[in-house]
Every structure is written in structure tokens, then in C-alpha cells.
Amino acid sequence: MDTSTLTMFLHGLQVAVQPENLLAVAIGAIVGTAIGVLPGVGPVSAVALLVPLSFGLSPTTALIMMAGVYYGAMYGGSTTSILLNAPGESASVVTCIDGHKLALKGRGGSALGVAAIGSFIAGTLGVIVLMLLAPPLSRMAIAFQPPEYFALMILALVAATTMGEGKLVKALISMSIGLCIGTVGQDIQTGTIRYTFGVSELLDGIDFLVAALGLFALSEVIWETVEPNALVTRINVKSPYPTLQDLKESMGAMLRGSGIGIFFGLLPGAGLITSPFVSYSVEKQLSKHPEEFGQGALKGVAGPESANNGAASAGFVPLLTLGLPGSSTMALLLGIFMMWGVQPGPLLISQNPEMFWGLVASMYVGNVMLLILNLPMVPLFAKIIDIPKPLLLPLIFVFSFIGVFAVNNSTLDLWLVLGFGVLGFFMRIYDFPAGPLVMSIVLGPLMERAMRQALTMSNGDPLIFVERPVAVGVLVVAVLFLIIPLLRRGNKDNSEIMA
Amino acid sequence: MLKNWTAERWIATGSLVFSVAYGIAGWNLPRFTMAAVVDAHVFPIFVACCQFALSLWLWVISGSEEPQQSPYAHLQLRPGLFLLLMAAVFIEILEPAGFIIATFLFLAVGPYILGWRKWIISIPLAVVLAVGIFLLFNNYLMVPLPEGIFSL
Amino acid sequence: MRLKKYGLIALLLVVTMVLAAGCGGEKKEAASGESKAPTKPITIIAPNGAGSGWDLTARSVAQVLTEKKFVTVPMPVENRAGGGGVVALSHMVENLKGNDQNLIVYSPPLLLVNLNGQTKYSYKDLTPIARLFSDYELFGVYKDSKFHSLDEVMDALKKDPKSVKIGGASAPGSMDHLAFMMAASKKGVNIKEVPYISFQSGGELTAALLGGSIDVISTSVGDTLGQLEAGNVRALAVTSPERLKDPRVANVPTLKEVGIDETFEVWRGIFGPPNMPEGTKKYLTEAIEKMAKSDEWLAICKKYSWVPTYQPGDQFGKYLDDQNKLMGDLLRGMNLIK
Structure with missing residues (x-):
């Protein structure tokens, strides 16, 4: 290991734990959590919205505060996903599925605690990998070109079908509808306007957060308003904290999730989106009780949440070695760097090591800070779900609306949330899973783009997808993901016959 | 006949109609005037075909028996x-x-x-x-x- | 029943509000040439998401104006993304006519969205306050590329338009695409046959160049500085009228130097809503002029390698007329519009 890297990181850590910087990260984390719990406000929007807070601070302190906001918002997003079924970013869509079921069973505390601890473990492992292996891993980042991304999107879509239970055909129809919704807007490859019906707000397409919020959070709210028992039922909050048993059970998922997240995080642009699904899918397939997934499996929270955070940390690798921001939040943070006169690029590290390692260290400190700040808050947060339903449900509505509106000042987005809420309600009645729909809204455009970029590269020759070893490798994994559940089902039948 | 259709079959029918409309609208998208290896209408048409096939699948497996009492009848x-x-x-x-x-x-x-x-x-x-x-x-x-x- | 009552009250409220707002707009300002200081916050609209170029411009302007007290009221930034600025433009023209509390930041897409028919509104509907600065496009290749000059690229394209892959960070018909095709058509390339691959961001574009998926990038100078400095990208030409002052790109030839008599300027300007009250317009024009000359502003420009090309509103308006004609001819020449 490069000792200078370690020295630099320790130096960055030193900067990050100075009192005023600790204060900054604490304030950032608290405000970030406060904004992040607004449904529909993910880390990107939270950081962007809160940039003005850092005006007037010294560059390093300001940067550290933004790191706190970033982690705070991420944590806030998981909190609302679990408690209210309201995701704040693509990663927490996966958390919703089992996290909210756990909360309804009174195990919200366990889910929240496992999410926080899993994130922390993944963050720690991510930073270690970053310091040890950054240069050799950087080659991976450029090995992924449009054909490989196309293969990766296929893998993620396959993983997304595992998110629902019930008839496979219904999950596939959900997914296909999501792909249709994903084609709305201006096509980036040719500028052609598709399916906007003359509404200029739709030119940029339908934001998946809007869809996710409607399909998950609002449909749940609508469901509870019409289900006569739901309004009066109070949830018996069982454990304010995860028990040792919970931790033991989910430790494997956390470590696997961290590994998956770190691996995918190395790919600029795709890691944060794909890794939670892949992790979820892997956990479901490894589990002895796959039927628990979707009904409140702790591993279904621990894995994806760790993956999400691992990807966020590993995203520093392409940034560190190639100057390529791995996610939109990273790009935004780099934009903020520029406000302070730091040029993002491959030379960032050698020219501004204090600032860069200060950022990495403060990201890490932010992680620790959140664990410290939030673990005592878990029981309190878990109580939110105990607010009388007639008061809570309108509040969820209003907070969802504020979150969506604050990001883009568009009332059309609010109508869309409402529309997706109603759609989600009917999908629930007729047993169509919402997860695949939301995911394909995100993945569809990425897949289409990668496919068309790749085919343009090859002048239309489809062999490009099978001539490149990495792309083939990813496609093989996708096929395995499809086959393994079928094989397992077969095995189970056999063993039942044997018994 | 129609009276005996289950909700699933109605949904499958709606989905079939949607996939055809979506596909036709996709086919009618304007073509790009400069070089484009894969134009804007290709992917939507592909999705429309998938949607059509899946809806057909659902249509076939959804029965047309006597509609049973909906489990959601008690909703207010x-x-x-x-x-x-x-x-x-x-x-x-x-x-x-x-x-x-x-x-x-x-x-x-x-x-x-x-x-x-x-x-x-x-x-x-x-x-x-x-x-x-x-x-x-x-x-x-x-x-x-x-x-x-x-x-x- | 109670509900209906509330609904009615709400509806009545709406009607009252709309009427009140309408009346407010009708009121005539005292039409003197006096500059009138605002008393309420002035919102700068960024027609795109937070962190975008427009957003950065809006926030930088707000920061200098308020920190240096050129404007004494708060200046929040509001993001109204959609359709390359179309959504914000409609909002400006339809809802904020005659308003004195809003400004908006724009660049060439303001002209392009009108020319290609995405909106019926144009720059003529807005009140130009100032051109703030300009950025330029840069054409570059990977450091190990076989191309060492723009001429070699163009020759290869003339032989086989599909042999060289061009990439940019914006949609076809937008700046990155137009700039390169303009240069290529001057050199006699059959540009209708040249495929162009667009990427979502400068980062993805760079990754594709480093990974060998594309051969030539056309993107804003600012996006490439980091990679140029690290030696990963070899710059072939910039589209500025004369060489840029930033030492990192000072040795890159202009298009004119490589035998293409064209320039391509990515201006950024700030506008008021239609029929902005004269007093407010004057006040803001003066404030922004002061800002444009301040050391703080120049320091920010240097950071982002923006070229300060300040122009007050009336001159800026004439400049826009010229640019609009230029862009229109270019798009027609490329067969992108009729």
C-alpha cells in the first residue's frame, strides 16, 4: 500500500475532526436529514438546495458541511422509505419493499438500525478499498463502455423482476409499462420529441422519483384511507433497536451488499442505481426463505442499504484516478469545488491533496457522525408511525408535495405524483408489483441510450454486444440470475418428493 | 360472454389496446434528418411488441369463469x-x-x-x-x- | 357537505388571487427614467436543475450581487428545469409579464428551442439585461489518437463520413453538435452522413473518449480543462475568435488558424420578464454592470475559465438578433429545420 496515501488520508482526517469542522458536519448531517426525510428529496437535490448554507464558510469547512448534508440526506431517505414507504432516491426504492413491511410489523427500529449499521460498515470498507486499491481498479472504470453498460442494464432489469412476488407475467407487464413511461420526453440521441402530447414540462421525461413516490407512498396512503381497519389500527412497536439476533442475521447481507456496492461503484454512472437491486436479488436467491422477501425480510434492507453506501464510497475511485465523477451527487460536489477554485479532473488529487482527502475523510466522518446522531433517534423516528392515522396520512401527502415541488417548482409533477398514487392503488388491488415499474423507468432510458451508443459505435453491427468479453461476462451473470430461481424451484420440488 | 370476464382479462385487454396504440404512435414518430444508426422510434416499437406479447400471455392464462366475490369489497x-x-x-x-x-x-x-x-x-x-x-x-x-x- | 364548502372557499380564493394578480400586472409604473431600488427579494431562475451550467451562473451572479451589496435585497435561485429551458421560458412569458422580482439566465439554447420549433416564445419576448460572459467549444482527441490536427480528422471524414466517431455532451442540434458540424461543413464534409453520439454529461463523454468508444469530442472548454492538464486529451482547436488567455489552453489553435473561418460562441446572458418595469430594469442593469467590473466577478470567471464579455442590454439585444440569424442558417444548412 502506498504509505503517502494513508498519510494523506490521516491528514485529511485530522482536518475533518477539528472542532469547527465537526460542528459543520454535525449541522450538515442534521439539516441534511431534515431535508432528506422530505419524500422525493434525494441526496442530489438536498445538496443542491442547501448549497447556499455553506456560503461564507471557509472552503474546507463548507465542503465538510456539504458532505454531512449528503450523508444526512441519504440517511433521511432510508428513514422515510422504511417508515412511510416514501423513497428519496433510486437506492431506497429497494429499501421500501421490505423496510416498510418491517415497520408495519412493528420492527421499524430493527430496520432503521440495520440500515444505519450496514451503511457504516460499507462506508468503512469502501474507504479502505479506496486507499489500498484505487490505481489498479481504475482500469475497470474505463473497461465499461456503452456495450458493457447495455449488458449491465439487462442484468439490473432481470434483478428488478425478483422484486415482486406473484405471477411473473404481471411483474413483466409492470416492467414493460415502466419502459413505455421511460420513453416519454425528448430523445437525447436525435432530439426527437416522444409521447409528450405537446406538454413542455414532459420534455425531460417523467422523473422516476415522482413515479416512485406516487406508486409507493401515496398508494399506501390511499390504501389506508379506504381500508376501514387501517385507520384505527395502531402498530405495536416491538423493538426500538435491532437485537443481536437481527445483527447476526443480517451481517452476511451487509458484507455481501458492501462488496457488491463497492464493485459496482467503480463504474462511473451506474453503480448507485444498479447495486441495490443486484444486492436484493442476490440476497433473495441465497436466502433459505426467499418467500419472506417482500413480506419484511431484514436482509432485504441490510443488503441494498450497504450496497448503496459502498457504491457511494467506491465512486471516489474513478474520480480519484481518472477525474470522472461516479454519480450525479459527486458531479454536483465537484461543481461546488469549482466555486472554490478547485478544478475537478485527474490532477485534482496531486494538485489539491488536502482538499480531496479532506473530502474523503469528511465523508467518512459524516458517516460516523450519522451513526452517533441517529442511533439514539431511532426509537423516536420509529414512533412516527404511531401518530394517529387521520393526522399522519394528510401529513405524508403534504410532505411528499413539498419535497416534489421544492426540487423543480412544477405543479405538473404534483399531478403526476397524485396520478401515480391512484395507479399504484389499483395495481395493488390487482396484484401488479410496483417495484419493477419504477425501476424500469430509471433503467429503460439508460438501457436504450447505451444500446444506441453502442450500435452507433459499431455502425449498426449487433455483434458488438457479444464480441467484448466484459459485456459477455455481465450477460452471463444476467442469465444466471434468470435461471437460478427456476433451478431452485425445481430442487425444492425434488426434495419434497424425496421427503 | 363479456360479463364472465375476470378483472385480469379486462386488464389484459386494456393492455393489448394500449400496446397497439403506443406502437403505432412510435411508428409515426418523425425520422431524424441526419445520420442515425438507431432512430428514435426503434426502442418504443420494441417495447410495444414486448407489451403486446405479455398482455396476450396474461389474456390467455386469465380465465373467464364466474367472477367471485372480490376480496376488496369491504373497502370504503x-x-x-x-x-x-x-x-x-x-x-x-x-x-x-x-x-x-x-x-x-x-x-x-x-x-x-x-x-x-x-x-x-x-x-x-x-x-x-x-x-x-x-x-x-x-x-x-x-x-x-x-x-x-x-x-x- | 362541509367538504364542499371548503372546496368552494378554496375555489373562491383561487379566483380572487387570479384577479388580484391580473390587476397587479395592469398597474402602470411611473414611467420615468429613474432607477428604482427593489424592496422585495429578486429571484433568479435557473432553467435547469441544480448544479447545471445555468444554475452555476445564476448562483454566482446572486452571490456577487448580494455579497458586494450591489443589490440589497436577498436573491434566491429557483430551479425550473425542463426541455432545455422551454419550461422556464413559458413560465417567464405567461406568468411573470411586467413583474419586477424575477430574472432568468440563458445561453444559446434560448435561440435554438425557438428555431427548432419546440416553443413559440423567443428571446424577443424577454427583456435582455446583460450578456455576462462567453465560453467556447473545444475539439479534442485521446492522447494516443492517430489524429494530430483537425485537418487530419476532416480528411478522414471526407473519405468516409462514418469512419470517425464524434461525441458531445449535448443533444444533436445543440451546441456541441452544431459547433463541430459547422466546422466540418466548411471543410466540405458531407455532414448529413456523420454519426454523432451524445452523452449525458461531460464526465460520461470523457470516459467514452478514454475508453476508445469515440474518436473526437466536441464540448465546452471548461469541461475538458482537467483532462487537458493531465495530458489525457489532445486539443485540436477552439472556436473562439482569438486564442484563449487561460494558460491551459493558450497553445490551442483557433479555427481560423487551422483554416476554417468561423467562430462559435456559447454566450451566457441574464434577462428580465416581458415588459419589465423601466425603473427596475435600469436599477438591475446598473447593478449588474457594477458586478461585471468587480474583482470578485472577474475572479469567479477566471476560476471557471469563463471569458468575461459583458454587454449591456441594448447591445446584447442586437447581438442576439445576429446570433439568431446565424444559428437559423446553420440549422437549415444541416437540414435539421426547414
Whole structure:
């Protein structure tokens, strides 16, 4: 290991734990959590919205505060996903599925605690990998070109079908509808306007957060308003904290999730989106009780949440070695760097090591800070779900609306949330899973783009997808993901016959 | 015949119609005037075909037996509908009337619709949240929420 | 029943508000040439998401104006993304006519969205306050590329238009695409046959160049500085009228130097709503002029390698007329519009 890297990181850590910087990260984390719990406000929007807070601070302190906001918002997003079924970013869509079921069973505390601890473990492992292996891993980042991304999107879509239970055909129809919704807007490859019906707000397409919020959070709210028992039922909050048993059970998922997240995080642009699904899918397939997934499996929270955070940390690798921001939040943070006169690029590290390692260290400190700040808050947060339903449900509505509106000042987005809420309600009645729909809204455009970029590269020759070893490798994994559940089902039948 | 269709078969039929309409609209998209290896209509048409095939699959497996008693017959739709209506009012008045009024209205009336009768709690809560969130966002977080009539 | 009552009250409220707002707009300002200081916050609209170029411009302007007290009221930034600025433009023209509390930041897409028919509104509907600065496009290749000059690229394209893959960070018909095709058509390339691959961001574009998926990038100078400095990208030409002052790109030839008599300027300007009250317009024009000359502003420009090309509103308006004609001819020449 490069000792200078370690020295630099320790130096960055030193900067990050100075009192005023600790204060900054604490304030950032608290405000970030406060904004992040607004449904529909993910880390990107939270950081962007809160940039003005850092005006007037010294560059390093300001940067550290933004790191706190970033982690705070991420944590806030998981909190609302679990408690209210309201995701704040693509990663927490996966958390919703089992996290909210756990909360309804009174195990919200366990889910929240496992999410926080899993994130922390993944963050720690991510930073270690970053310091040890950054240069050799950087080659991976450029090995992924449009054909490989196309293969990766296929893998993620396959993983997304595992998110629902019930008839496979219904999950596939959900997914296909999501792909249709994903084609709305201006096509980036040719500028052609598709399916906007003359509404200029739709030119940029339908934001998946809007869809996710409607399909998950609002449909749940609508469901509870019409289900006569739901309004009066109070949830018996069982454990304010995860028990040792919970931790033991989910430790494997956390470590696997961290590994998956770190691996995918190395790919600029795709890691944060794909890794939670892949992790979820892997956990479901490894589990002895796959039927628990979707009904409140702790591993279904621990894995994806760790993956999400691992990807966020590993995203520093392409940034560190190639100057390529791995996610939109990273790009935004780099934009903020520029406000302070730091040029993002491959030379960032050698020219501004204090600032860069200060950022990495403060990201890490932010992680620790959140664990410290939030673990005592878990029981309190878990109580939110105990607010009388007639008061809570309108509040969820209003907070969802504020979150969506604050990001883009568009009332059309609010109508869309409402529309997706109603759609989600009917999908629930007729047993169509919402997860695949939301995911394909995100993945569809990425897949289409990668496919068309790749085919343009090859002048239309489809062999490009099978001539490149990495792309083939990813496609093989996708096929395995499809086959393994079928094989397992077969095995189970056999063993039942044997018994 | 039609009377015996299950809900699933109706959905499959709707989905078939949708996939055809979507595919035709995709085919009618204008072609790019410069070089494009894969033009904008290709992917939508592919998706339309998938959707068509999947709907057909659902159509075939969904039976047309005697419709059974729906497990959701006991749902009370009225409060949900009223709440949706209130949400629509909220969206409509948010920009013209402002965040404070829209939020106050929604938070005051919403709980009542859902059977909450303790005005002594819901009204002050609505006032505090509406004004508090507005001040917090506009003055401290520098995220402008619509002022509506308060800017006049 | 109670609900209906509330609904009615709400509806009445809406009607009152709309009427009140309408009347407010009708009121005539005292039409003197006096500059009138605002008393309420002035919102700068960024027609795109937070962190975008427009957003950065809006926030930088707000920061300098308020910190240096050129404007004494708060200046929040509001993001109204959609359709390359179309959504914000409609909002400006339809809802904020005659308003004195809003500004908006724009660049060439303001002209392009009108020319290609995405909106019926144009720059003529807005009140130009100032041109703030300009950025330029840069054409570059990977450091190990076989191309060492723009001429070699163009020759290869003339032989086989599909042999060289061009990439940019914006949609076809937008700046990155137009700039390169303009240069290529001057050199006699059959540009209708040249495939162009667009990427979502400068980062993805660079990754594709480093990974060998594309051969030539056309993107804003600012996006490439980091990679140029690290030696990963070899710059072939910039589209500025004369060489840029930033030492990192000072040795890159202009298009004119490589035998293409064209320039391509990515201006950024700030506008008021239609019929902005004269007093407010004057006040803001003066404030922004002061800002444009301040050391703080120049320091920010240097950071982002923006070229300060300040122009007050009336001159800026004439400049826009010229640019609009230029862009229109270019798009027609490329068969992108009729």
C-alpha cells in the first residue's frame, strides 16, 4: 500500500475532526436529514438546495458541511422509505419493499438500525478499498463502455423482476409499462420529441422519483384511507433497536451488499442505481426463505442499504484516478469545488491533496457522525408511525408535495405524483408489483441510450454486444440470475418428493 | 360472454389496446434528418411488441369463469376520494394562493375527512406546520416556496 | 357537505388571487427614467436543475450581487428545469409579464428551442439585461489518437463520413453538435452522413473518449480543462475568435488558424420578464454592470475559465438578433429545420 496515501488520508482526517469542522458536519448531517426525510428529496437535490448554507464558510469547512448534508440526506431517505414507504432516491426504492413491511410489523427500529449499521460498515470498507486499491481498479472504470453498460442494464432489469412476488407475467407487464413511461420526453440521441402530447414540462421525461413516490407512498396512503381497519389500527412497536439476533442475521447481507456496492461503484454512472437491486436479488436467491422477501425480510434492507453506501464510497475511485465523477451527487460536489477554485479532473488529487482527502475523510466522518446522531433517534423516528392515522396520512401527502415541488417548482409533477398514487392503488388491488415499474423507468432510458451508443459505435453491427468479453461476462451473470430461481424451484420440488 | 370476464382479462385487454396504440404512435414518430444508426422510434416499437406479447400471455392464462366475490369489497372508497379531491385542490391553489393557505387548508380538512374530530389539535397543528415550514424554507434554507397572496 | 364548502372557499380564493394578480400586472409604473431600488427579494431562475451550467451562473451572479451589496435585497435561485429551458421560458412569458422580482439566465439554447420549433416564445419576448460572459467549444482527441490536427480528422471524414466517431455532451442540434458540424461543413464534409453520439454529461463523454468508444469530442472548454492538464486529451482547436488567455489552453489553435473561418460562441446572458418595469430594469442593469467590473466577478470567471464579455442590454439585444440569424442558417444548412 502506498504509505503517502494513508498519510494523506490521516491528514485529511485530522482536518475533518477539528472542532469547527465537526460542528459543520454535525449541522450538515442534521439539516441534511431534515431535508432528506422530505419524500422525493434525494441526496442530489438536498445538496443542491442547501448549497447556499455553506456560503461564507471557509472552503474546507463548507465542503465538510456539504458532505454531512449528503450523508444526512441519504440517511433521511432510508428513514422515510422504511417508515412511510416514501423513497428519496433510486437506492431506497429497494429499501421500501421490505423496510416498510418491517415497520408495519412493528420492527421499524430493527430496520432503521440495520440500515444505519450496514451503511457504516460499507462506508468503512469502501474507504479502505479506496486507499489500498484505487490505481489498479481504475482500469475497470474505463473497461465499461456503452456495450458493457447495455449488458449491465439487462442484468439490473432481470434483478428488478425478483422484486415482486406473484405471477411473473404481471411483474413483466409492470416492467414493460415502466419502459413505455421511460420513453416519454425528448430523445437525447436525435432530439426527437416522444409521447409528450405537446406538454413542455414532459420534455425531460417523467422523473422516476415522482413515479416512485406516487406508486409507493401515496398508494399506501390511499390504501389506508379506504381500508376501514387501517385507520384505527395502531402498530405495536416491538423493538426500538435491532437485537443481536437481527445483527447476526443480517451481517452476511451487509458484507455481501458492501462488496457488491463497492464493485459496482467503480463504474462511473451506474453503480448507485444498479447495486441495490443486484444486492436484493442476490440476497433473495441465497436466502433459505426467499418467500419472506417482500413480506419484511431484514436482509432485504441490510443488503441494498450497504450496497448503496459502498457504491457511494467506491465512486471516489474513478474520480480519484481518472477525474470522472461516479454519480450525479459527486458531479454536483465537484461543481461546488469549482466555486472554490478547485478544478475537478485527474490532477485534482496531486494538485489539491488536502482538499480531496479532506473530502474523503469528511465523508467518512459524516458517516460516523450519522451513526452517533441517529442511533439514539431511532426509537423516536420509529414512533412516527404511531401518530394517529387521520393526522399522519394528510401529513405524508403534504410532505411528499413539498419535497416534489421544492426540487423543480412544477405543479405538473404534483399531478403526476397524485396520478401515480391512484395507479399504484389499483395495481395493488390487482396484484401488479410496483417495484419493477419504477425501476424500469430509471433503467429503460439508460438501457436504450447505451444500446444506441453502442450500435452507433459499431455502425449498426449487433455483434458488438457479444464480441467484448466484459459485456459477455455481465450477460452471463444476467442469465444466471434468470435461471437460478427456476433451478431452485425445481430442487425444492425434488426434495419434497424425496421427503 | 363479456360479463364472465375476470378483472385480469379486462386488464389484459386494456393492455393489448394500449400496446397497439403506443406502437403505432412510435411508428409515426418523425425520422431524424441526419445520420442515425438507431432512430428514435426503434426502442418504443420494441417495447410495444414486448407489451403486446405479455398482455396476450396474461389474456390467455386469465380465465373467464364466474367472477367471485372480490376480496376488496369491504373497502370504503369515500374518504379516499375526498382526500384525493383535497389534494387536487391543494395542487391547484398552491401557486396562486400560496403555500401557507394551501397547506393550512389541507391539514385542517384532511384529518376531518378521515374521521378526526379534535379540532383543538388539528387546527393549531395545521397553522404551526404551514407557517413554520414556510418560514424555515424561505428564510433559512433559501428554498423558495410559493408566497401567493403574501407577496401582494 | 362541509367538504364542499371548503372546496368552494378554496375555489373562491383561487379566483380572487387570479384577479388580484391580473390587476397587479395592469398597474402602470411611473414611467420615468429613474432607477428604482427593489424592496422585495429578486429571484433568479435557473432553467435547469441544480448544479447545471445555468444554475452555476445564476448562483454566482446572486452571490456577487448580494455579497458586494450591489443589490440589497436577498436573491434566491429557483430551479425550473425542463426541455432545455422551454419550461422556464413559458413560465417567464405567461406568468411573470411586467413583474419586477424575477430574472432568468440563458445561453444559446434560448435561440435554438425557438428555431427548432419546440416553443413559440423567443428571446424577443424577454427583456435582455446583460450578456455576462462567453465560453467556447473545444475539439479534442485521446492522447494516443492517430489524429494530430483537425485537418487530419476532416480528411478522414471526407473519405468516409462514418469512419470517425464524434461525441458531445449535448443533444444533436445543440451546441456541441452544431459547433463541430459547422466546422466540418466548411471543410466540405458531407455532414448529413456523420454519426454523432451524445452523452449525458461531460464526465460520461470523457470516459467514452478514454475508453476508445469515440474518436473526437466536441464540448465546452471548461469541461475538458482537467483532462487537458493531465495530458489525457489532445486539443485540436477552439472556436473562439482569438486564442484563449487561460494558460491551459493558450497553445490551442483557433479555427481560423487551422483554416476554417468561423467562430462559435456559447454566450451566457441574464434577462428580465416581458415588459419589465423601466425603473427596475435600469436599477438591475446598473447593478449588474457594477458586478461585471468587480474583482470578485472577474475572479469567479477566471476560476471557471469563463471569458468575461459583458454587454449591456441594448447591445446584447442586437447581438442576439445576429446570433439568431446565424444559428437559423446553420440549422437549415444541416437540414435539421426547414
